């Protein structure tokens with residue numbers, strides 16, 4: 001028999017979004033350019049007005065707050081704020097001040113993201129994060145933020161430092177469409193450094209603000225469930241993609257970054273922002289992992305992204321972060337793209353059960369952010385995947401509150417999951 005599940009007092013119940021994915025009307029970054037390339041985006045979609053959150057943010061915050069959410073992870077778009085080298089756009093400064101003020105008025109604790117996949121065109125022309133010397137421009141942006149937004153309590157530095165190197169520099173599916181292992185490794189290292197630079201800069205100006213990394217930890221299934229050589233190969237890949245970040249924060253050491261930078265990187269996160277979506281399963285040919293699947297071979301139920309649903313992976317990930325990282329943990333993204341809202345409800349519940357299992361085993365998890373608050377621009381997949389608690393009619397921009405948003409709101413209000421709800425979806429702690 002399942003019992004009611006109670007979460008720790010003061011738990012943050014929120015959802016997450018990123019600036020570019022929801023704001024709309026941004027024509028000054030690498031994604032805008034990328035979207036013009038025929039075939040780059042599924043169905044030829046273009047981000048365009050997206051959910052028009054840039055204009056409708058007050059309405060959206062009110063809505064999220066009325067659904068009992070007490071926090072929101074959202075972002076500032078670098079290419080709006082610093083549209084040209086060393087130029088700060090005063091109107092955009094004012095805009096984001098209004099955004100942050102509106103979060104406060106709506107009792108939403110803001111987790112403000114500094115970098116979430118997009119860079120301005122001028123920065124891209126200089127070589128973006130591929131060139132270590134360009135990090136000075138990122139530092140300048142962080143200074144602008146630190147000086148102008150002392151009211152922000154929580155900053156997220158780099159969203160998923162491994163994803164853009166992987167998707168943009170190794171697989172060539174994101175801008176700048178490179179396929180080079182050397183470029184992947186260089187950009188990944190520079191993103192870790194960029195994170196540390198953001199941390200030091202923000203803390204220098206506002207020592208009380210909480211600043212942290214956000215890292216996706218896909219659950220590399222064969223690392224834990226295979227034997228011998230497959231296990232070793234997958235463990236090596238897990239090291240390169242996941243463990244590297246833990247080692248960086250713990251010891252300051254990153255392969256091929258000179259030791260002189262150890263003290264910059266070591267202990268550069270006040271909390272760990274964990275993003276978790278799915279398991280990863282490698283298919284081997286002649287001993288080489290040739291293909292990556294985001295589901296287990298036996299999994300038939302998948303999401304619109306083709307990802308398998310594996311809630312235990314979230315528990316395993318949290319426990320891993322607990323072992324590797326000394327501070328508090330926030331689940332900064334977890335969610336599902338689906339047209340069946342019941343599937344979303346079950347997904348949320350099943351994952352929350354795992355969060356609570358980890359908490360009961362001593363993990364200091366302080367908040368959960370469902371991805372995503374609103375339906376939004378899903379990068380190279382365009383507008384098809386529906387991740388939102390709140391649906392968007394992209395023609396009218398109408399907001400449609402889904403049942404899952406109400407269910408999530410009820411959990412947030414009670415700070416607990418009722419026994420009835422667990423029984424309804426046949427879940428147990």
Ligand code: BGC
Pocket residue numbers: 018021159160163216275333371377378379
């Ligand atoms: C990213 C989001 C993205 C989501 C779903 C995360 O890795 O931070 O921007 O929309 O995954 O793919």
